[in-house]
Amino acid sequence: MSLRSSELELLQQHFQHHDPHGTGQVQRVVVCNALKALGCGSAERVLELSGFEEGDQVAYAEFLDWLMRGDNSYPTTPRKPKPTELAAPPQDELTPEKVQAPAHAAAESQQAQEPRASSKGQQGQEPRVSSKAIPLGFREQATELVERGGPPGALVDDLQEVDILDLPNKSAMACWRSCPGLRVYRSRTVTEALRLICSAPVPGLGSTSYLDVFEALTHSGWEHHIFLFGGLVRDILRRKVGNDIDITFSAPAAELEQICKQHGYKCTLEGDYILIGDANGEEYLEGMVVTHNGITPPENSDFSMNWVFYDFCNDIIIDKTGHAVEAVIANRCEIPCPRAKWDSWVAIGGSRVLFRYYKFLIRGYEYDDKEMSYIAERLLDFWFRDPEETIANGREALNALISSQDARKFERLRQLVFISFTMAGHKQVKPHSLTRQKSVDLGQGYNARQLPAHGRFLCASSWWSRGWLPMLTPF
Numbered sequence: 001m002s003l004r005s006s007e008l009e010l011l012q013q014h015f016q017h018h019d020p021h022g023t024g025q026v027q028r029v030v031v032c033n034a035l036k037a038l039g040c041g042s043a044e045r046v047l048e049l050s051g052f053e054e055g056d057q058v059a060y061a062e063f064l065d066w067l068m069r070g071d072n073s074y075p076t077t078p079r080k081p082k083p084t085e086l087a088a089p090p091q092d093e094l095t096p097e098k099v100q101a102p103a104h105a106a107a108e109s110q111q112a113q114e115p116r117a118s119s120k121g122q123q124g125q126e127p128r129v130s131s132k133a134i135p136l137g138f139r140e141q142a143t144e145l146v147e148r149g150g151p152p153g154a155l156v157d158d159l160q161e162v163d164i165l166d167l168p169n170k171s172a173m174a175c176w177r178s179c180p181g182l183r184v185y186r187s188r189t190v191t192e193a194l195r196l197i198c199s200a201p202v203p204g205l206g207s208t209s210y211l212d213v214f215e216a217l218t219h220s221g222w223e224h225h226i227f228l229f230g231g232l233v234r235d236i237l238r239r240k241v242g243n244d245i246d247i248t249f250s251a252p253a254a255e256l257e258q259i260c261k262q263h264g265y266k267c268t269l270e271g272d273y274i275l276i277g278d279a280n281g282e283e284y285l286e287g288m289v290v291t292h293n294g295i296t297p298p299e300n301s302d303f304s305m306n307w308v309f310y311d312f313c314n315d316i317i318i319d320k321t322g323h324a325v326e327a328v329i330a331n332r333c334e335i336p337c338p339r340a341k342w343d344s345w346v347a348i349g350g351s352r353v354l355f356r357y358y359k360f361l362i363r364g365y366e367y368d369d370k371e372m373s374y375i376a377e378r379l380l381d382f383w384f385r386d387p388e389e390t391i392a393n394g395r396e397a398l399n400a401l402i403s404s405q406d407a408r409k410f411e412r413l414r415q416l417v418f419i420s421f422t423m424a425g426h427k428q429v430k431p432h433s434l435t436r437q438k439s440v441d442l443g444q445g446y447n448a449r450q451l452p453a454h455g456r457f458l459c460a461s462s463w464w465s466r467g468w469l470p471m472l473t474p475f
Contacts, residue, residue, distance in 0.1 A: 007038065008064055015060040017207050025057040033211045037199040139241050142196040146189060146239040153364075154239055155329055159187045162316065172225045172313040175250045175290050181322025184314075190236050191315045194228065197241065198312075202285055204266050204278025210245060210285060213265065213276060214312055217249070220259045224251040228310040229287075229294070233317065237308070237328050247287035248294040248309065295320065299337040299345040302353050303327070303360065307336065333357060333365035335374075342374060351382040351390045355397035358420075362401070362412050369423055376420035383467060384456045391471045402472055410472070417468055421460035 018026045035043035052063040198210035235242040253274045260267040268275040277284035304327040309318040457463035
């Protein structure tokens with residue numbers, strides 16, 4: 001396989017890092033993940049052709065030498081892949097002739113990173129790669145990869161819907177069968193980017209990468225399946241690289257805890273929730289069992305565009321409702337369920353989910369007028385009935401905005417508050433329209449509890465100045 005000398009050296013350093021005792025061998029999954037991070041979708045086939053794998057171990061020095069030589073002596077009997085193997089998206093079978101093409105996914109990004117790395121050392125010397133800076137899996141590489149085809153915010157141009165019946169590993173999809181609108185998609189750009197991101201080591205687990213953890217959890221004991229979900233998958237579809245790596249899984253969390261202990265992975269278990277890695281670090285792997293937040297009815301979700309999942313077994317994007325990917329394509333923040341279920345959605349999410357609606361609109365998402373009108377009306381109702389709890393939920397949901405005190409975002413929020421108040425039909429309420437009390441026990445002439453839900457704020461400017469601004473002011 002024709003690679004640049006710098007890439008071969010980086011591979012060698014990566015393998016040596018995974019071989020602390022100098023045995024000359026590394027686990028097969030380490031080699032596969034490294035090759036896939038370099039854009040080689042058929043990494044398993046490359047190993048078969050090389051002949052240097054024995055069981056789950058690979059003699060990496062000989063393997064690298066074979067890559068450098070482009071040896072034409074290949075074994076002819078391929079290994080039968082495991083049904084749950086973390087596979088790359090279907091593509092033309094890798095032949096000895098096709099192996100000669102350089103892997104573009106990391107070659108160009110490595111070339112872009114070399115000047116920055118060499119500036120820290122002496123001129124003319126290759127930078128030394130530390131265990132915390134393995135170039136296979138940097139978010140910077142994933143960012144460069146997705147932005148190669150367009151600017152941040154632009155939709156990836158290779159997204160295609162696929163038939164579930166055509167998937168090589170249908171068992172990975174078994175837990176999603178109860179989702180009525182289920183649709184699945186494939187994008188080579190998304191696959192390469194997510195594999196790059198997940199090739200990074202998990203903080204607190206030494207050199208073990210996210211993909212290594214997924215592989216261990218998937219292939220241990222019972223057949224388990226791990227899915228990425230949320231903002232990371234959503235943002236990659238629009239050529240942006242997020243931070244959090246959240247998962248959902250088809251096994252009980254307690255079973256995953258046992259697997260983690262067998263592999264020496266740090267983990268924390270709390271009911272259906274598991275955290276893998278350093279709980280005190282800035283980044284870790286966490287998630288809930290799929291029955292808690294994955295395959296539940298859509299009214300249990302916050303917004304459509306956030307509920308996209310990624311399956312590494314089939315390398316596909318999963319849209320459980322059939323509306324999530326459409327919302328991402330439209331760059332629209334929308335209520336995830338039909339109109340008849342909106343009240344149930346609010347009952348489950350409370351005022352917090354309504355504040356999160358404004359949070360996403362500040363980021364530039366589009367909105368539907370009817371949905372915005374409904375959300376503003378329900379939020380005003382919460383504010384009237386329990387202002388203290390509503391303000392507390394608003395502070396929690398908009399904590400990042402409160403901390404930043406970003407003037408541009410504040411102005412956008414003010415505009416949205418005014419627009420939504422007007423859409424909800426809450427215009428100036430004249431004093432004579434308020435309900436007179438029959439008794440004068442409060443001496444005010446009006447019973448506040450009989451005011452309409454918007455009675456606390458008589459106009460948009462009142463809602464903003466007396467409601468939102470005090471809530472957004474740091475303590």
